[in-house]
Amino acid sequence: MSVQTSIDAIFLEKETKERRTRNRLAMILVAFLAILRRDLVVTGREFIPFLIQVLLQPLFFLFIFGKVLPSIGAAQQSYASLLLPGIVGLTVVTTALQGVTLPLVLDLGFGREIDDRLLAPLPVSLVALEKILFAALRGLVAGAIIFPLAYWVLGSNYNVRTDAIGVIIGIMVLTALAGATLGLTIGTLVKPEQIGLMFALIFTPLIFTGCTYYPWSQLDGIRWFQVITLFNPLTYACEGLRYAMVPPIHGYTLPTLGIGWVLLGLGVTFVGFLGLGIYTFRRAVIS
Amino acid sequence: MTTTHREQAISLLAETREELAIDVRALVKRYPRSKVNAVDSISFSVRRGEIFGLLGPNGAGKTTTIGILTTSVLPTSGSVRIMGIDVVRDPIGVKQRISVVPQRSNLDQSLRAREILTFHAAYHGVPRAEREARADALLKELGLEGRGREKIGRYSGGMAQRLMLARALMHSPDVLFLDEPTNSLDPQSRLFLWDRIRAMHERGVTILLTTHDMEEAEQLCERIAIMDHGRILVLDTPDNLKKLVPGGTCLELRVRLPQEALVATGQEAASVDGLRSQLEQLPGHPRVEEVPSDDEQDAQGLRSLRLYCEQAGELAVEALRIVSAAGAELRDLHVARPSLEDVFIHLTGRNLRS
Ligand SMILES: Nc1ncnc2c1ncn2[C@@H]1O[C@H](COP(=O)(O)OP(=O)(O)OP(=O)(O)O)[C@@H](O)[C@H]1O
Numbered sequence: 001m002s003v004q005t006s007i008d009a010i011f012l013e014k015e016t017k018e019r020r021t022r023n024r025l026a027m028i029l030v031a032f033l034a035i036l037r038r039d040l041v042v043t044g045r046e047f048i049p050f051l052i053q054v055l056l057q058p059l060f061f062l063f064i065f066g067k068v069l070p071s072i073g074a075a076q077q078s079y080a081s082l083l084l085p086g087i088v089g090l091t092v093v094t095t096a097l098q099g100v101t102l103p104l105v106l107d108l109g110f111g112r113e114i115d116d117r118l119l120a121p122l123p124v125s126l127v128a129l130e131k132i133l134f135a136a137l138r139g140l141v142a143g144a145i146i147f148p149l150a151y152w153v154l155g156s157n158y159n160v161r162t163d164a165i166g167v168i169i170g171i172m173v174l175t176a177l178a179g180a181t182l183g184l185t186i187g188t189l190v191k192p193e194q195i196g197l198m199f200a201l202i203f204t205p206l207i208f209t210g211c212t213y214y215p216w217s218q219l220d221g222i223r224w225f226q227v228i229t230l231f232n233p234l235t236y237a238c239e240g241l242r243y244a245m246v247p248p249i250h251g252y253t254l255p256t257l258g259i260g261w262v263l264l265g266l267g268v269t270f271v272g273f274l275g276l277g278i279y280t281f282r283r284a285v286i287s
Numbered sequence: 288m289t290t291t292h293r294e295q296a297i298s299l300l301a302e303t304r305e306e307l308a309i310d311v312r313a314l315v316k317r318y319p320r321s322k323v324n325a326v327d328s329i330s331f332s333v334r335r336g337e338i339f340g341l342l343g344p345n346g347a348g349k350t351t352t353i354g355i356l357t358t359s360v361l362p363t364s365g366s367v368r369i370m371g372i373d374v375v376r377d378p379i380g381v382k383q384r385i386s387v388v389p390q391r392s393n394l395d396q397s398l399r400a401r402e403i404l405t406f407h408a409a410y411h412g413v414p415r416a417e418r419e420a421r422a423d424a425l426l427k428e429l430g431l432e433g434r435g436r437e438k439i440g441r442y443s444g445g446m447a448q449r450l451m452l453a454r455a456l457m458h459s460p461d462v463l464f465l466d467e468p469t470n471s472l473d474p475q476s477r478l479f480l481w482d483r484i485r486a487m488h489e490r491g492v493t494i495l496l497t498t499h500d501m502e503e504a505e506q507l508c509e510r511i512a513i514m515d516h517g518r519i520l521v522l523d524t525p526d527n528l529k530k531l532v533p534g535g536t537c538l539e540l541r542v543r544l545p546q547e548a549l550v551a552t553g554q555e556a557a558s559v560d561g562l563r564s565q566l567e568q569l570p571g572h573p574r575v576e577e578v579p580s581d582d583e584q585d586a587q588g589l590r591s592l593r594l595y596c597e598q599a600g601e602l603a604v605e606a607l608r609i610v611s612a613a614g615a616e617l618r619d620l621h622v623a624r625p626s627l628e629d630v631f632i633h634l635t636g637r638n639l640r641s
């Protein structure tokens with residue numbers, strides 16, 4: 001009997017109806033934060049698998065290329081310093097990108113689990129924005145964890161400038177946002193049956209033309225390739241991080257892409273794919 | 288004088304418009320790269336507190352209509368107002384006041400059952416204590432008490448359906464959209480869900496449901512629009528719809544036509560058409576229609592004929608005589624009041640399920 005009254009209360013409740021007349025901006029903000037909280041709860045619950053998923057690959061890269069190869073003389077000791085910013089950039093971009101793309105492709109394909117959020121009282125573009133913010137956050141967390149990981153793996157080969165932490169953080173944030181918006185665009189355009197193709201056609205070139213494993217300035221000899229890398233947002237992320245992370249080695253300062261170009265490259269990627277991604281997202285969820 | 292009349296008329300008009308929960312006018316939807324309209328200029332309105340049904344076969348445009356009414360599909364033309372709010376101009380205002388139970392499950396697989404309810408309420412701004420209490424009450428109401436901690440991967444189809452209904456009720460919607468709510472449920476779950484839907488109706492929620500199940504429409508709906516090919520063929524109360532079928536009652540005969548062997552012996556071949564024209568000569572000249580049969584029945588030579596007239600029962604003996612005289616075998620005979628299915632067959636010449 002008490003349940004009965006409680007159910008009745010749900011429908012007779014004046015408060016609910018009155019709540020609706022309240023400030024619309026407040027209502028939208030409440031919905032947005034609740035959606036963000038949902039993602040935090042879900043990710044929090046699988047935090048360990050999340051870490052393994054994003055950190056295992058960088059761990060091996062750092063170990064093989066930063067530790068093993070220099071030890072057997074196949075690479076210079078200083079290579080680790082060049083590699084680390086590349087690994088951080090790569091991890092931030094791929095974690096942020098995949099954090100949007102994979103769930104979105106599946107969701108729009110058959111699960112439609114996102115529907116309940118699309119029917120929440122907020123503009124659907126804010127549902128997309130929440131995905132971007134949250135995936136960027138995941139990218140930042142993964143990128144930040146690379147530092148202690150590298151300190152542990154590289155040992156004496158770990159050399160990072162400590163006088164430009166603000167710049168490092170700024171570039172990482174911009175990189176994460178750029179990666180997430182790129183992920184939104186890809187995620188709304190790729191169909192579930194094309195996921196395999198997407199890895200081959202998008203991720204592989206993205207990883208290998210992004211100046212992750214080599215500094216851009218040393219590509220002078222392969223001019224055409226040097227130009228190609230400029231079309232990859234990852235290049236700006238890695239070069240920006242090299243600029244802020246690599247200390248002078250034996251008095252020699254590594255030349256990198258200018259910080260102005262880095263900010264421009266990442267900024268254009270972010271703004272461009274933000275607009276494009278929200279447009280394709282709206283088209284995918286409202287037919 | 289005239290001004291007061293005018294004012295009265297205007298305020299009356301405003302009032303009636305205000306009274307409507309759903310108001311659809313000349314609504315058209317054509318999907319991109321499609322040659323036909325999925326929804327083809329439909330108009331209807333639903334009063335507050337009413338249960339309204341859209342009945343139609345697969346592809347009639349029911350889900351598309353619900354999609355437009357719930358802001359997830361953009362109309363090509365026409366207007367829709369939900370609780371007085373235009374769905375295109377103010378989708379957020381509409382989303383606040385409605386709930387949808389979709390045709391296919393779209394439950395959030397990453398959450399536990401109870402969290403699906405509480406997060407839904409949180410999206411809609413229901414305060415924490417309130418949403419916790421509501422989740423408990425609704426889980427109990429829908430027979431899911433004690434199953435709230437499970438992930439919904441383990442839920443059966445019927446449980447998922449009930450959970451979606453519970454979710455839909457978490458934020459006290461004014462209008463509830465149910466897209467084929469009991470499709471693919473076993474009879475028991477179906478009855479349970481019907482019961483819950485009626486209970487929501489009694490509490491004053493406006494409900495629009497789609498179905499291709501005649502019985503469901505008859506059982507639940509106060510008014511029904513029969514849809515086919517994106518158009519509304521008729522819209523009325525179930526009782527009035529049944530009056531559309533000429534003749535008050537219907538006599539259904541299931542017969543097995545004589546096999547080739549019989550025909551070969553020189554007896555007059557009994558075709559369906561022959562049988563039909565003979566039956567039409569019965570007193571009162573009943574209208575005779577053949578019910579479309581499925582392939583399996585065809586293979587066995589089984590045919591169903593319906594005779595519509597005021598007192599179809601009185602024709603039974605005579606009809607039986609005609610059937611046996613034609614050398615056909617009577618398999619089944621019964622008198623029925625026309626159902627919505629008859630209405631649909633009468634209107635389209637097709638079976639609802641085909
Ligand atoms: N997203 C879409 N893009 C293109 N065409 C669509 C889309 N959704 C539905 N259609 C088409 O619109 C028509 C109406 O479909 P709809 O899903 O509204 O029918 P329905 O009455 O809900 O059918 P069912 O009983 O099978 O659920 C169909 O011809 C369908 O192929």
Ligand SMILES: [Mg+2]
Pocket residue numbers: 349350351390466
């Ligand atoms: Mg449908």
